[in-house]
Amino acid sequence: MSENQSILVIGADPAGLQASKDIAEFGFRVVLVEKRDELGGAPIRWKYHTLAPDFVPTEKVLGPLIDFVKNNKLVIIYSSSIVDSYEQKDDYFKVRILNLKNKSVSYEKVSAIIIATGFEHFNASLDPRYGYGINPNVIGINELEIMLSNGKIVRHDGKIPKRIGFILCVGSRDKATNQWCCTVCCGISIKQAIEIKKILPDAQIYVIYMDIRTIGLWEKLYWKSMEEYHINYIRGRVGENTGQEKNYWLKEKIRLLEDLLKLCLI
Amino acid sequence: MSENQSILVIGADPAGLQASKDIAEFGFRVVLVEKRDELGGAPIRWKYHTLAPDFVPTEKVLGPLIDFVKNNKLVIIYSSSIVDSYEQKDDYFKVRILNLKNKSVSYEKVSAIIIATGFEHFNASLDPRYGYGINPNVIGINELEIMLSNGKIVRHDGKIPKRIGFILCVGSRDKATNQWCCTVCCGISIKQAIEIKKILPDAQIYVIYMDIRTIGLWEKLYWKSMEEYHINYIRGRVGENTGQEKNYWLKEKIRLLEDLLKLCLI
Numbered sequence: 001m002s003e004n005q006s007i008l009v010i011g012a013d014p015a016g017l018q019a020s021k022d023i024a025e026f027g028f029r030v031v032l033v034e035k036r037d038e039l040g041g042a043p044i045r046w047k048y049h050t051l052a053p054d055f056v057p058t059e060k061v062l063g064p065l066i067d068f069v070k071n072n073k074l075v076i077i078y079s080s081s082i083v084d085s086y087e088q089k090d091d092y093f094k095v096r097i098l099n100l101k102n103k104s105v106s107y108e109k110v111s112a113i114i115i116a117t118g119f120e121h122f123n124a125s126l127d128p129r130y131g132y133g134i135n136p137n138v139i140g141i142n143e144l145e146i147m148l149s150n151g152k153i154v155r156h157d158g159k160i161p162k163r164i165g166f167i168l169c170v171g172s173r174d175k176a177t178n179q180w181c182c183t184v185c186c187g188i189s190i191k192q193a194i195e196i197k198k199i200l201p202d203a204q205i206y207v208i209y210m211d212i213r214t215i216g217l218w219e220k221l222y223w224k225s226m227e228e229y230h231i232n233y234i235r236g237r238v239g240e241n242t243g244q245e246k247n248y249w250l251k252e253k254i255r256l257l258e259d260l261l262k263l264c265l266i
Numbered sequence: 267m268s269e270n271q272s273i274l275v276i277g278a279d280p281a282g283l284q285a286s287k288d289i290a291e292f293g294f295r296v297v298l299v300e301k302r303d304e305l306g307g308a309p310i311r312w313k314y315h316t317l318a319p320d321f322v323p324t325e326k327v328l329g330p331l332i333d334f335v336k337n338n339k340l341v342i343i344y345s346s347s348i349v350d351s352y353e354q355k356d357d358y359f360k361v362r363i364l365n366l367k368n369k370s371v372s373y374e375k376v377s378a379i380i381i382a383t384g385f386e387h388f389n390a391s392l393d394p395r396y397g398y399g400i401n402p403n404v405i406g407i408n409e410l411e412i413m414l415s416n417g418k419i420v421r422h423d424g425k426i427p428k429r430i431g432f433i434l435c436v437g438s439r440d441k442a443t444n445q446w447c448c449t450v451c452c453g454i455s456i457k458q459a460i461e462i463k464k465i466l467p468d469a470q471i472y473v474i475y476m477d478i479r480t481i482g483l484w485e486k487l488y489w490k491s492m493e494e495y496h497i498n499y500i501r502g503r504v505g506e507n508t509g510q511e512k513n514y515w516l517k518e519k520i521r522l523l524e525d526l527l528k529l530c531l532i
Contacts (some may be wrong), residue, residue: 173485183481211477219439235501261326 006031008095008110010083013041013118024074031108032069032099033078039066041118051150051222052184052191078106086113122171122178124263129169131241131261137161138241138261141188147197151202153260154228161203163258165194167238168209170263185264187218190225192262197229206232272297274361274376276349279307279384283331290340290503297374298335305332307384315414318450318457319487328466344372352379388437388444390529396433397527398508403509404527407454416462419469427469427526428512432436432459433504434475450526451530453484456491458528463495472498 004030007019012034020030043051044178048058069075078097086095093113097106121142125133132138136156147153155161158230166189171177185216186209193205212233214222225231241261274288274411286296298314301311304310306328309317314324335341344363352361363372387408391399398404402422405413413419421427427521432455435444459471478499480488491497507527 179489180485181481211479213477213479213481215479215481216446219446225446 005029005092005111006108008033008083008093008108008113008191009116010113010117011035011041012039012069012079013023013116014043014062014065014079015115016041016116016118017062017069019114019116020075021065021068021072022028024069024072024231028074030069030075031078031097031110032075033081033083034083035080035100037080039069039077039079042120046121046142046145047149048142048145049195050191052187053218055191076108083107113265119182122167124170124181125176126177127171129240129262130170130238132170132263135241135261137262140263141192144192144262148192148199150198153196153199153262160200163204163206163260164193164196165261166205166207166264167261168207168264169237172264173210174235181213183213186213187221188265189262190214190221190231193231194221194225194229197231204232208234208236208238210235210237271295271358272373272374274299274349274359274379275382276379277307277382277384278302278305278332278335278343278345280309280328282307282382282384283328283335283379285380285382286337286341287331287334290335290338292372294340296341297361297363297376298341299347299349301346301348301366303346305335305345308386309447311409312387312411313415314411315407315461316457318453319484321461331522342374343364347372348513359430368392385448388448390436392443393437393440395457395506396436396504396529397530398436401507401527404529406529407451407458408526410458414465417465419462419465421526426466429470429472429526430459430462431527432471432473432530433527434473435503436529438530439476447479451480454483454488455528455530456487456497457482460487460491460495463497468496471495472500473502474502474504476501476503480514 007023007028009016009023009029012020015035016032017039023030043058044062048265050057051061054255071075071260078099080101081097081099083095084098086093092109092111095108095110097108112201121140124130124140128134130138132140134252155162168185168189170180172185173179173181193207196203196205212222222243226233272295275286275289276299278286278298280461282298282300283305286298287485288294302311309324310328317327320529335343344365346367347363347365349361351365352359358375361374361376363374365372387406390396390406396404398406417428434451434455435447436453439445439447455473459473462469462471476489492499
């Protein structure tokens with residue numbers, strides 16, 4: 001592949017941004033197509049407080065990547081745009097790029113395509129057992145990130161929660177919803193549990209899980225959460241959040257009184 | 267980087283072989299250094315029957331990679347050799363390669379280095395709780411692969427085992443041995459459990475685990491093992507293999523009679 005060829009990157013989420021930077025640094029032209037106006041994907045859109053496992057502010061990680069692709073002459077950005085079709089030629093692809101706002105069409109000739117579509121949070125109201133969307137004290141991973149950004153963890157009534165439960169694997173590894181595991185919800189939840197303890201050192205935190213999948217660099221975070229922050233881990237599946245008397249039942253008949261229940265909905 | 271530059275790959279295990287092939291296909295010269303005589307790493311050395319998650323015979327996966335690096339003119343192989351020192355120059359590394367057999371020394375100039383050191387199985391006799399190295403019916407992941415290659419699963423006395431236990435995480439996530447998780451032992455053990463069931467459909471198989479970490483492609487194997495092959499999963503840590511009356515006790519006081527106990531020692 002010669003250096004005057006172009007590579008198409010679909011999606012300006014963190015993976016797409018990093019790929020675009022790396023390719024440009026190798027000296028190739030990058031065509032970066034993002035369907036939204038803004039770059040950065042879900043962590044920027046949902047205003048994540050910090051990123052796991054290193055507790056680095058989101059802006060500090062993604063800001064320089066966004067600046068790089070915006071300012072590097074080798075990266076051509078099509079925002080508010082999608083690739084709606086392509087033709088494969090002998091040794092390149094001819095891709096059609098549609099601007100979703102003004103409906104203008106552009107064509108690019110690229111020799112390789114990287115798909116970095118990013119992710120959406122699972123809509124936990126699809127699994128009604130947990131009361132998400134019904135009980136205002138049941139919140140998602142993204143809503144907790146906003147609380148962490150504000151430095152305030154509060155119940156819907158403004159009171160400070162004493163006991164906080166994390167339910168992992170919501171909508172995950174479940175034939176009724178998604179059959180797969182998102183791979184990152186364990187680590188992000190543990191990071192969030194530690195951050196809550198930094199704000200509310202006396203809060204009791206329970207992480208209710210199927211399997212803890214903190215492989216590689218995340219493992220240290222898991223140990224730290226138990227040894228330094230005394231996060232409690234309970235293996236089981238929450239059968240139902242009854243919403244009555246603020247009681248939550250595990251299948252194993254362990255009773256937990258929770259003030260604020262945080263779901264893992266990535 | 268121009269195409270007449272070289273890239274050093276240390277280790278001809280599967281990752282090193284694949285990296286060498288990919289780099290050569292991009293048109294760069296590869297210097298592949300392997301300390302052993304043979305190429306292929308642990309799966310070849312330990313004669314793995316098949317590779318997870320796709321049950322493909324090891325030779326079928328690694329044979330073509332080994333043939334490629336042996337026959338491609340861009341790949342220079344130093345077997346029975348190690349890189350014992352290097353100097354960093356302005357824009358390249360000067361590496362010293364020592365042949366362990368004849369003690370001859372070679373120098374290569376490379377512009378990048380890939381370290382693919384491969385892996386060794388954990389020596390389970392370092393954790394004496396399980397009786398590995400004492401009870402001949404306690405075997406390792408590699409010893410079971412050899413049985414699977416031979417198509418015969420037998421106890422030390424030649425009898426066919428009726429109940430087989432897998433203990434996962436031996437030597438793993440344990441401050442006394444290794445603090446990390448190998449990430450592959452769940453998947454390999456599940457693959458092996460399914461293969462045993464293909465040979466001995468009536469055997470009862472118990473997998474004793476801390477967390478099942480079958481992320482991505484491995485997830486299907488996990489479900490298949492339960493739904494099609496009726497593998498039993500028990501969460502817990504084995505406190506001790508007493509070796510008496512062939513009884514094994516879990517911390518939770520669940521009693522299991524096991525004929526053949528297979529450890530996960532990767």
